[in-house]
Amino acid sequence: MCSYVRLMKVTHQRYMQESLPPEVEIRTTNTTWKQISRTTMGAAISKTVVMEELEKLKKEWGNKNLPDLTTRFQEDLDLLKNTTLQIAITGVSGAGKSSLVNALRGMTDFEDGAAETGVTETTMEHKSYPHPTFPNVTMWDLPGIGTPNFKPKEYLKKVKFEKYDFFIIIASNRFTENDVLLAREIRKTNKRFYYLRTRVDSSIDSESKKPNYSKEKCLEKIREYCCDNLTQAGESNPRVFLISRWHLDKYDFPLLQETLENELDDLKRDVLILAMPAFSKEALKKKRATLEAYIMKVALLSCVTGAVPVPGLSVVCDLAILVGSMIHICQVFGLDEGSLNRLAKRVGKPVDVLKSAIKKSPLVSQITKEFVIDMLTKSAVCGILMAAEFVLDFVLVLGSLTGGALSFGTTFYILKNFLHDAEKDAENVRAKAVES
Numbered sequence: 382m383c384s385y386v387r388l389m390k391v392t393h394q395r396y397m398q399e400s401l402p403p404e405v406e407i408r409t410t411n412t413t414w415k416q417i418s419r420t421t422m423g424a425a426i427s428k429t430v431v432m433e434e435l436e437k438l439k440k441e442w443g444n445k446n447l448p449d450l451t452t453r454f455q456e457d458l459d460l461l462k463n464t465t466l467q468i469a470i471t472g473v474s475g476a477g478k479s480s481l482v483n484a485l486r487g488m489t490d491f492e493d494g495a496a497e498t499g500v501t502e503t504t505m506e507h508k509s510y511p512h513p514t515f516p517n518v519t520m521w522d523l524p525g526i527g528t529p530n531f532k533p534k535e536y537l538k539k540v541k542f543e544k545y546d547f548f549i550i551i552a553s554n555r556f557t558e559n560d561v562l563l564a565r566e567i568r569k570t571n572k573r574f575y576y577l578r579t580r581v582d583s584s585i586d587s588e589s590k591k592p593n594y595s596k597e598k599c600l601e602k603i604r605e606y607c608c609d610n611l612t613q614a615g616e617s618n619p620r621v622f623l624i625s626r627w628h629l630d631k632y633d634f635p636l637l638q639e640t641l642e643n644e645l646d647d648l649k650r651d652v653l654i655l656a657m658p659a660f661s662k663e664a665l666k667k668k669r670a671t672l673e674a675y676i677m678k679v680a681l682l683s684c685v686t687g688a689v690p691v692p693g694l695s696v697v698c699d700l701a702i703l704v705g706s707m708i709h710i711c712q713v714f715g716l717d718e719g720s721l722n723r724l725a726k727r728v729g730k731p732v733d734v735l736k737s738a739i740k741k742s743p744l745v746s747q748i749t750k751e752f753v754i755d756m757l758t759k760s761a762v763c764g765i766l767m768a769a770e771f772v773l774d775f776v777l778v779l780g781s782l783t784g785g786a787l788s789f790g791t792t793f794y795i796l797k798n799f800l801h802d803a804e805k806d807a808e809n810v811r812a813k814a815v816e817s
């Protein structure tokens with residue numbers, strides 16, 4: 382047994398003696414955390430799961446050493462933070478551009494910062510609408526393209542086409558020659574575009590009153606109609622996504638999101654997944670997968686950043702990293718006050734009803750260094766955070782992490798459990814939101 386492993390075994394024995402004295406009481410700093418902690422104490426992520434992931438990672442990392450890896454991971458995290466996603470939404474007046482801008486930002490049309498919508502012509506200039514939680518994601522509401530003097534080339538120049546990652550061309554009924562002319566010019570710039578047919582909910586609603594109504598047949602009819610008028614206007618093999626701004630979980634929106642994920646580069650795909658509204662269980666799973674990769678990176682970085690012993694505990698970690706990561710996780714899952722308030726408005730329910738579905742996670746405003754220390758204390762006291770024991774396994778699997786292994790273990794394990802709880806809470810909030 383190497384001396385490092387031996388040292389860790391001794392540390393572990395000492396740690397267990399120090400951290401689990403029978404007389405220790407669980408310290409609670411506020412009632413909310415007391416309530417949350419009761420459920421959090423049953424750690425959801427088993428050690429086996431963690432070890433399996435580490436084995437997988439070891440295979441991926443190959444022979445890379447810690448400094449190389451941390452430099453790469455730091456670059457990845459910086460890139461993710463600074464990557465922008467610019468989505469251009471265009472189409473004739475009244476097609477539903479501004480409504481879609483608001484839906485993609487998880488907003489109603491009637492709150493501060495929402496794009497103006499209505500039955501009269503409203504979008505006159507191209508205007509940017511940053512995502513309320515992730516300002517690196519911007520929706521661009523472009524003016525209608527239905528004017529008689531429409532010149533696609535000039536239009537693209539006027540709206541500064543270079544800055545957009547892709548275009549969404551929408552129609553609420555039929556696509557026109559102008560849509561196809563614009564798409565042709567977009568294609569020449571090597572940018573992607575997607576045809577969307579909005580207001581599918583209204584179409585379904587009116588069709589459903591007819592005898593022998595079938596939802597599938599109705600959707601197929603709309604799709605065929607749109608493809609036909611695009612073909613007549615000169616588009617070859619058009620693909621149309623049917624959507625409703627009120628139901629991003631239905632019709633073709635999930636398919637659109639999947640298509641975008643496949644066609645965007647890796648970084649932009651991650652940005653899209655993190656920022657899109659959590660409208661389905663599937664969307665939540667994708668968020669979780671993206672956050673798992675994020676956690677591995679921040680845990681490894683915590684080996685080399687400002688990891689310090691936590692007073693009164695045998696754990697070493699970078700509290701700022703834990704606080705920042707927990708806030709990020711909650712925001713991605715919409716467990717921050719802003720997102721919850723917006724969702725409450727969207728579904729017409731009191732925000733407290735949605736909050737009542739959150740059983741394990743704190744709200745973003747509750748995540749402070751004190752909160753994290755409290756969480757670490759309870760985890761250690763309850764024997765869940767057996768960081769030293771984990772470190773032994775990390776060392777065996779990954780090799781020495783130059784002394785940062787304890788911090789890696791603590792950060793990784795705490796955040797993995799936090800992520801698991803946040804996903805469950807986000808699922809409960811979603812269920813509560815759609816409950817009739």
Ligand SMILES: Nc1nc2c(ncn2[C@@H]2O[C@H](COP(=O)(O)OP(=O)(O)OP(=O)(O)O)[C@@H](O)[C@H]2O)c(=O)[nH]1
Pocket residue numbers: 472473474475476477478479480481497498499500501502503504505524525579580581582583624625626627
């Ligand atoms: N039922 C339903 N109504 C929608 C949908 N999308 C848009 N609308 C309605 O359609 C009308 C026009 O929507 P806007 O978003 O203002 O359209 P726009 O393309 O921005 O129009 P301009 O700004 O004039 O170019 C509004 O009354 C919206 O509420 C949808 O998916 N379903």
Ligand SMILES: [Mg+2]
Pocket residue numbers: 478479480497498503504522
């Ligand atoms: Mg508009």
